[in-house]
Amino acid sequence: MDLELLLKPIKILITGAKGQVGTDLTRLGKTDSFFEIIALDKSALDITNAKQINDQLTHYLPDYVINCAAFDHVDEAEHKADLCYAVNAKGVETLALACADLSIPMFHLSTDYVFDGHYASGYTEDDEVAPLGVYGDSKWQGEELLRQVLPKHLILRVSWLFSGQGNNFVLRTLEAARTQNALEAVSDRRGCPTSASDVARVILAMLKQVHNGADAWGTYHYCGAEITNRYDFCKEILIAAGNYENFEVETLVPISSKDYVTEAQRPNTSVLTCKKLLSVFGIRQRPWRQELQWLMRVIYSSPKP
């Protein structure tokens, strides 16, 4: 690769730029001179709209497209299956076809919910998928369509995302703790929380390497280090936020997932093994507890809206 090309910032186009990962990726990417960021939210680029995709890609001609757009309301997906598949499966295919036409590699995010959660010791990228609900199935179909259409792709499966915005377990726990005296949390559902800003860091690190010639296309897992369950995670959230705020809540009760009935079935142990990412890219997992502490500092130092 010649020097001029190496010195040029890597132009990345982000879809779903107002979501959790989209927001953190935009923020982090803009502080890194290696990148030129084009951040498009749903109104600027709807991934179910082939013409809009084509117009935006030919206008910007990015080096990479990063798809952060998704329909990821797990329960709602059960009764809005058409919309869910339109975005997470067909939308991904439409985006990938446009990328293929213009020879643009695509980075895509997927989920631990492609697995059924019966495998207790952690899933590798080669383990068999068996989604339990519409959301997980739509994400798996999106992965497969991308693999068929565009060989130059990276798929990063992540789990249990949290950030300072959007609909996530951390913010919902804080909201509930402000208004309720007692909270219940499932103690037999295990996984690894992951901060959206940590995912953004990993995406940018992977992109730098493939841009510099690493032939590492394919599927990878990433999640925050250590395994926990929803009850212990909830406890950690309340302890971390308790340094800044007095909550209404007095008790946190561990319950069985059998007693927490939701529209969608969820995997019981959806731990992702991240060894492939370490061996191919040298990227290590960061402890989610540290990320949670950092997020609390950010949340409580920001002015109230």
Ligand SMILES: NC(=O)C1=CN([C@@H]2O[C@H](COP(=O)(O)OP(=O)(O)OC[C@H]3O[C@@H](n4cnc5c(N)ncnc54)[C@H](OP(=O)(O)O)[C@@H]3O)[C@@H](O)[C@H]2O)C=CC1
């Ligand atoms: N959240 C989690 O816990 C996890 C998420 N993932 C995956 O990670 C990725 C990022 O998730 P996260 O950042 O949390 O998602 P968010 O829901 O925070 O963001 C997704 C964004 O996509 C937008 N969007 C929805 N439909 C379309 C469309 N047709 N075209 C363009 N944009 C659209 C949404 O807009 P609007 O809100 O206006 O509809 C939203 O801004 C997704 O692929 C998700 O499946 C994987 C594991 C865990």
Ligand SMILES: Cc1cn([C@H]2C[C@H](O)[C@@H](COP(=O)(O)OP(=O)(O)O[C@H]3O[C@@H](C)C(=O)[C@@H](O)[C@H]3O)O2)c(=O)[nH]c1=O
């Ligand atoms: C609200 C609440 C949930 N829970 C438990 C039940 C269930 O296991 C889980 C549901 O919480 P959430 O709705 O935040 O989690 P959910 O939407 O299932 O989260 C998933 O989102 C999708 C997009 C993904 O890809 C997954 O990785 C995962 O992060 O938490 C409690 O135990 N107590 C509570 O008060």
